[in-house]
Amino acid sequence: MSKEELELDTLEGIGPVTKQKLIDAGIYTILDLTIRGPMEIADALGWDLHRAIELCNKARMKLIELGKLEKDFVSASEVYKKRQAIERITTGSKNLDDLLGGGIETQAVTEFYGEFGSGKTQICHTLCVTVQLPREKGGLQAGAVYIDTENTFRPERIIEIASARGLNPEQVLQRVIVAKAYNSAHQELIVGELGSVINENNIKLVIVDSAVAHFRVEFLGRSTLAERQQRLNHFMHLLLRTAEAYNVAFVVTNQVQAAPDVFFGDPSKPTGGHVVAHTSTYRIYLRKAAKNRIARMVDSPYHPEREAVFILNEKGIDDPEEETPRKK
Ligand code: GTP
Ligand code: MG
Numbered sequence: 001m002s003k004e005e006l007e008l009d010t011l012e013g014i015g016p017v018t019k020q021k022l023i024d025a026g027i028y029t030i031l032d033l034t035i036r037g038p039m040e041i042a043d044a045l046g047w048d049l050h051r052a053i054e055l056c057n058k059a060r061m062k063l064i065e066l067g068k069l070e071k072d073f074v075s076a077s078e079v080y081k082k083r084q085a086i087e088r089i090t091t092g093s094k095n096l097d098d099l100l101g102g103g104i105e106t107q108a109v110t111e112f113y114g115e116f117g118s119g120k121t122q123i124c125h126t127l128c129v130t131v132q133l134p135r136e137k138g139g140l141q142a143g144a145v146y147i148d149t150e151n152t153f154r155p156e157r158i159i160e161i162a163s164a165r166g167l168n169p170e171q172v173l174q175r176v177i178v179a180k181a182y183n184s185a186h187q188e189l190i191v192g193e194l195g196s197v198i199n200e201n202n203i204k205l206v207i208v209d210s211a212v213a214h215f216r217v218e219f220l221g222r223s224t225l226a227e228r229q230q231r232l233n234h235f236m237h238l239l240l241r242t243a244e245a246y247n248v249a250f251v252v253t254n255q256v257q258a259a260p261d262v263f264f265g266d267p268s269k270p271t272g273g274h275v276v277a278h279t280s281t282y283r284i285y286l287r288k289a290a291k292n293r294i295a296r297m298v299d300s301p302y303h304p305e306r307e308a309v310f311i312l313n314e315k316g317i318d319d320p321e322e323e324t325p326r327k328k
Helices: 016-024 030-045 049-065 076-084 094-099 120-130 155-164 169-174 184-192 194-200 213-218 222-246 273-279
Strands: 108-114 143-148 176-180 203-209 249-255 282-289 292-298 307-313 316-318
Touching (some): 094 292, 094 307, 108 222, 120 143, 120 203, 120 316, 143 184, 143 194, 169 176, 184 213, 213 222, 222 249
Parallel strands (some): 143 176, 143 203
Antiparallel strands (some): 292 307
């Protein structure tokens, strides 16, 4: 979309000082204003909420006028048209793609959760490569952003996966943009600033590995549980709004709760609990089974609950080899 018509100061009520304050808060366009919402705008500008709501409403009206945003009431055919713009990215495993109905979707948040070593980070690395594949090979010929919260991003692994998939590793590395998030507030800030990065670099995939780790260590104990859930809720909604506004795919990871909780209740319960669960569009539970990994689609409104088997190898993730029938 054209940058000029989305400039903050094309909106009545935004002068140079206000504009600068917004930019300092990572709000660069009027689309960002509507994505971040009045509470955050009030915070950034030191305004009361009422005034921030008015500004956000103005931004929304302008976007509707420009045809960049849906009206509040739209016909089903318009909803259908928007859904037609959804694109898919292959995971590199045909089994997993089938489970997902053809791959990872844009305009959605896909959550992979499972215990340590179940392959969450490996899936994220693989997707950074496969999103760059040409469309006839299941990619979108686009770049990726990797938000790394656990310091587990490895460029060497990207090189290996790219080479194994017949791509030029140097070029592939160029198109993966890495952001290290040092704490949950920083993580939120990075996501808030994604808009211009997405537009300027033809980004179609954003990874947050892991989405919940910082929140978990920063909000320990029962007393802070409600606050943690509230912050996570806010974060997940920000992801979903950004995914929809920019037609990109978000992939987040979430580690399952460790013992002793495992002894009570379901060990496959993700850390973020219900908040993450209800905000993610798709949730896939991963578990280890010897050398294989098993993925299960959980709670999807239109995917049957079934399982897919994949493996980890030099191509990142891959399908297990067909078992060759044993000679008698
Ligand atoms: P946590 O982040 O600890 O919760 O785990 P995770 O789910 O992110 O696990 P990850 O994706 O890091 O998977 C780790 C597993 O991937 C290891 O047990 C290895 O078996 C496998 N793995 C990691 N790197 C490589 C690699 O370079 N080649 C191959 N073939 N396998 C790898
Ligand atoms: Mg990991």
